[in-house]
C-alpha cells in the first residue's frame with residue numbers, strides 16, 4: 409500500500425497502488441462491498457481476530473474531496489453515475505458506489521425495524537429469531553456507535569416547521585427524525601457526502617475501526633464471481649478497474665468464507681454470474697418507490713438550508729392505517745431540476761426562478777416484493793413496475809402529502825407526474841389525483857432503498873438465504889446487505905441493514 413494512501417486517512421489499496429496484472433490474495437473472510445452491510449461485518453469479524461479482506465468496486469473518495477455539488481457527486485459517488493433506473497425508465501434507483509457505499513451519500517435518517525414488519529418476517533418466512541428481543545441489542549449497539557439521536561429544534565428547518573404546523577391543523581402525528589450525525593453543520597448536502605465528517609457513515613466509523621483491527625480494504629475492485637467447489641465456497645474473482653474505466657489487473661482471492669454485501673442490485677447479479685443459489689436469487693425485489701411532492705410557499709423557505717431531513721408523519725405507517733410515511737425533506741437546486749416539476753419552457757423556468765419558495769415531501773410506501781434483478785451475460789436489468797396492489801397506497805400517500813402542503817400554507821402543489829398537474833386547493837385534490845393511472849411513465853419515482861432480492865427465510869422454497877444469512881445450499885457463502893430483507897420495511901433501511909449484518913457476523917463467528 410502506498411504511503412500516500414495511508415496519509416490520506418483510511419488505508420485503502422486503490423487501482424493506482426496495483427503494479428502487477430494479476431493480484432492473488434488470501435483471507436479468512438472476503439467481503440464484497442464496503443457499504444452498510446460490508447463495513448459492519450468487516451469490523452465485527454476483524455475485531456474477533458479473523459483475517460478480513462474487503463473488496464469495493466467503487467473508488468475511495470476521502471471526505472476532504474467531496475465538493476458539495478450534487479452533479480459532481482453523482483459522477484463520483486453513485487452507481488451508474490446516478491442514472492441507474494428500472495426497465496421502464498420511470499424509476500430512478502439511487503445507490504452509492506464508493507468506499508462506504510450508500511451510507512456515504514444517504515440522508516442520515518435512522519429507524520429501527522418496525523415491530524409489525526418483524527412480525528411479518530416471523531409469520532411468513534419462519535424467521536423465529538427476528539424478534540425485538542433478539543434485535544434490540546444490535547439496534548442499541550449501532551445507535552451508540554453511530555451517535556444516533558433525535559433532531560433538536562435547530563435541526564428543524566423552516567419548511568419542516570411549516571409542515572409541523574400543518575400536521576397539527578390536520579390532527580396528524582408528526583415527529584422529528586432520528587439521525588446518525590454529530591453536531592450537524594446544517595448545510596443540507598448529505599446526498600453529496602458530508603465534507604466535515606459529521607455524518608456517521610461507514611467511511612468514518614466502521615471501516616476505519618475494521619482497518620484498525622487489521623482488515624484490508626481494496627477499492628476500484630469489482631468482484632464478478634464467487635468461486636466454489638462441490639457446494640463449498642473457495643473465494644472470489646474480479647478485476648481492478650481504474651477511474652478512467654481501464655482494467656489494471658485481474659484479482660483472485662482464496663477464502664473459505666465469502667460475504668456478499670454489494671447491495672440489493674449487485675449481490676444477486678454476482679450470484680447469477682456465479683451460477684449459485686436457487687430461483688429466488690434476484691426475485692422479490694422491493695424498493696420503496698418514492699415521490700417528491702414539491703410545493704410553492706408564499707414566503708421563501710430555502711429548501712437547501714438546514715438539516716436535509718427534519719420531521720416525518722407517522723400517522724399512516726401501519727398498513728391498516730394506509731401503509732405510508734411522509735418525510736419532509738430539503739432539496740438542493742440540482743436535485744430540484746432532476747425530480748420535481750415536469751413542465752418545460754416557461755413553467756419550468758418560472759418554477760426554478762422561484763426555487764427558494766419551494767419545499768418538498770418524500771413519500772415512502774410499504775411496497776410488495778414484485779421486482780426482479782437479472783443478468784443476461786452483458787448487463788443487469790431491474791424489472792420493477794409499481795404493482796396494482798401498491799398503487800392505492802401510492803395515491804393515498806400523494807393525497808396526504810398534498811393535504812399537508814396545503815395545511816402548511818402552500819399556494820400550489822406540483823404532482824410528481826409526467827404530465828403537468830398542480831393542485832391549489834383541497835377541493836381539487838380528488839379530481840386531479842383521480843386522473844392518475846397506474847401505467848408506465850405516469851409517475852416520476854425515485855428509489856433510495858433497493859432491497860429484498862436475496863430474501864431470508866427458513867424454507868428454500870420461498871427464500872434465497874437461510875435465517876443465519878447463509879445462501880441456501882452453498883457452504884461458506886453469506887449475504888449481509890439490504891438484499892436480505894424478506895419484505896419492504898416502509899421506513900428508511902440503514903439501521904436494519906447494520907443490525908442484520910451484525911447478526912449475520914455473529915452467526916458466522918458462532919459457526920467458525
Ligand SMILES: Cc1cc2nc3c(=O)[nH]c(=O)nc-3n(C[C@H](O)[C@H](O)[C@H](O)COP(=O)(O)OP(=O)(O)OC[C@H]3O[C@@H](n4cnc5c(N)ncnc54)[C@H](O)[C@@H]3O)c2cc1C
Pocket residue numbers: 440441442443444445446463464465466502503504505506507508509510511513514515516517518519599629630631632669670671672674675678856857858888889890891899900901902903905
Ligand atoms: C441517496 C440515498 C439516500 C439514502 N438515505 C437514507 C436515509 O436517510 N436513511 C436510511 O436508513 N437509508 C438511506 N438510504 C439507504 C441506505 O443507505 C441503504 O439501505 C444501505 O446503505 C444499504 O446497505 P447495503 O450494504 O445493502 O448497500 P450499500 O451501502 O449500497 O453498499 C454496497 C457497496 O457494494 C459495492 N459493490 C457493488 N457491486 C460490487 C461488486 N461487484 N464488487 C465489489 N463491490 C461492489 C458498491 O459500490 C457499494 O459501495 C439512502 C440511500 C441513498 C442512495
